[in-house]
Amino acid sequence: MGGGEDSRTPRALNELLPECPTVIRNYSFDPETAVREIEAWVEELKPCLIISESMGANYGILVGKGIAHIYLSPAFGAPVWIANLCWFSLIPGVPALLSRIFRPRPGKRQALDFHFRPAYHFVALRRRVRAALKEGDNMSQAWFGSKDGYRRWGVVNIRRWQRFFGKKCCHIDDNSHFWEKERVTGSGLLDEIRRLTEPYITSDKRP
Secondary structure (H helix, E strand, O other): OOOEOOOHHHHHHHHHOOOOOOOOOOOOOOHHHHHHHHHHHHHHHOOOEEEEEHHHHHHHOOOOOOOEEEEEOOOOOHHHHHHHHHHHHHOOOHHHHHHHHOOOOOOOEOOOOOOHHHHHHHHHHHHHHHHHHHHOOOOEEEEEEOOOHHHHHOOOOHHHHHHHHOOOOEEEEOOOOOOOHHHHHHOOHHHHHHHHHHHHHHOOOOO
16 A cells, blocks of 8 residues: 555565565556456466565455465455545545545555545455455465554454464564565565575576
8 A cells, every 4th residue: 555666675675585576566546456457467477476565465365376475464454444434535625635644655656546436446355355365375474563553453463364374374573564674684584485486486487
C-alpha cells in the first residue's frame, strides 16, 4: 500500500542478492484491477519465488499457485479495515483526507485512491483472501516482527497465520512492521531466498 519500484525492501534485495534479481512493478490500488495485473505479470515473468510485503500479501496469496512464497509482515487484515470503512468515502472530503494521511513517500510508488468504488472492491478481495487462507499452502512462510504496531488493530495477526500454515513456517524477530536493510541482512531472509532460488539459478532457469 503506497509501495513501489523504489521501496526499501526490493532495493535492499537487489543490492544484496545481485545473482537473483528482484522484479517489482507498481499496480493499481483498486483490487479488481490489481489482481488482474499481478496475475498477468506472474504469467509473463514465471518467477521461481514470490515475495509479498504487508498489504501485498493479499495479492501474493491469490497468484502463483505452485510457486514458493515468502510473506514479510503480511497484513491480511488490511482489506477488512478498508472494506468496513468504504462507506465513509461517500462523505465529501473524506477521500482527500485519507489520501493526505496515507500519502506515499516520493518516488515511483503506488497511487492511492480512497473513493468509494476502489474502496468497495476490498469487500470482494477480503472474501477471496479468506478462502485462500483456508486452503493453506505448504510452500509458504512468513516473517513477523514482535513489535509490529499493526498487530493491535488486527491488520497483522501472527496467530491467524499459524492457524492456517503452522508454526514451522512462521519466523518472528524483535522488530516492527517495516523492513529496513539492516533487518533484511540480520533476519535469515537472504539465506532462505538463496535456498529457494539456487536450483533455478544454477540450472540457468529464469528466476
